[in-house]
Amino acid sequence: MDCMRENLDIDTKTLALYYAWDHFAYHAQQRQTVFNFFLLLIGGCVAAYSSTIGESGGEYDYFRSFLGVVLVLASLVFWRLDQRNARLVKISGDALKELEARVAKDINVQSIRLIANAEKNVSRFPFSKIESFSQIYGLIFAVSGAVGLAMAIVSVRG
Numbered sequence: 001m002d003c004m005r006e007n008l009d010i011d012t013k014t015l016a017l018y019y020a021w022d023h024f025a026y027h028a029q030q031r032q033t034v035f036n037f038f039l040l041l042i043g044g045c046v047a048a049y050s051s052t053i054g055e056s057g058g059e060y061d062y063f064r065s066f067l068g069v070v071l072v073l074a075s076l077v078f079w080r081l082d083q084r085n086a087r088l089v090k091i092s093g094d095a096l097k098e099l100e101a102r103v104a105k106d107i108n109v110q111s112i113r114l115i116a117n118a119e120k121n122v123s124r125f126p127f128s129k130i131e132s133f134s135q136i137y138g139l140i141f142a143v144s145g146a147v148g149l150a151m152a153i154v155s156v157r158g
Contacts, residue, residue, distance in 0.1 A: 017099050024092035031085035035137060038078040042144055045071045049151055064155035071148025079141040086134050 045067045052060045100113045
C-alpha cells in the first residue's frame with residue numbers, strides 16, 4: 001500500500017482524500033487480517049478437540065477443557081481487537097464521507113458519495129438488518145465463545 005505520496009505538489013483536498021483513504025484501507029485490511037487469524041485459531045482448536053474425541057482419561061478431558069477455555073478467551077480478545085479496528089475504520093470513513101460530500105458539490109455529481117450511498121439499506125430481506133461487518137463478526141465471536149464454553153463444560157463433566 002502506498003501510504004506516503006511521492007508527489008506532494010497536489011492540492012490540500014486531494015492530499016486529505018489520500019490521507020483518509022490510506023488510513024481507511026490500512027485499518028480495513030488489518031481488520032480482515034485479524035479476523036483471518038481468529039478463524040485459524042478456531043480451526044486449530046476444533047481440530048485438536050475433534051482429534052481427542054473418543055479418547056478417555058483425565059488428561060484428555062483437561063486438554064479438551066483447556067481448548068474450550070482458549071476458544072472463549074480468544075473470542076473475547078479478538079472481539080475487542082475487532083471493535084478497535086472497526087472504530088478506526090469508522091473514523092476514516094467519516095472523514096471520507098465529508099470529503100466526498102465536498103467533491104460531489106464541487107463537481108455536481110452526487111453519486112460520487114460512495115460511502116454515504118453504501119450505508120443505504122436497499123434490501124427488505126428479513127436478515128437485511130444484519131449486514132455490517134461488526135454485526136456479522138460479533139455474531140461469529142459470540143457463537144465461537146459459546147461453543148468454547150460448551151466444549152469446556154462438557155469436557156470437565158467427562
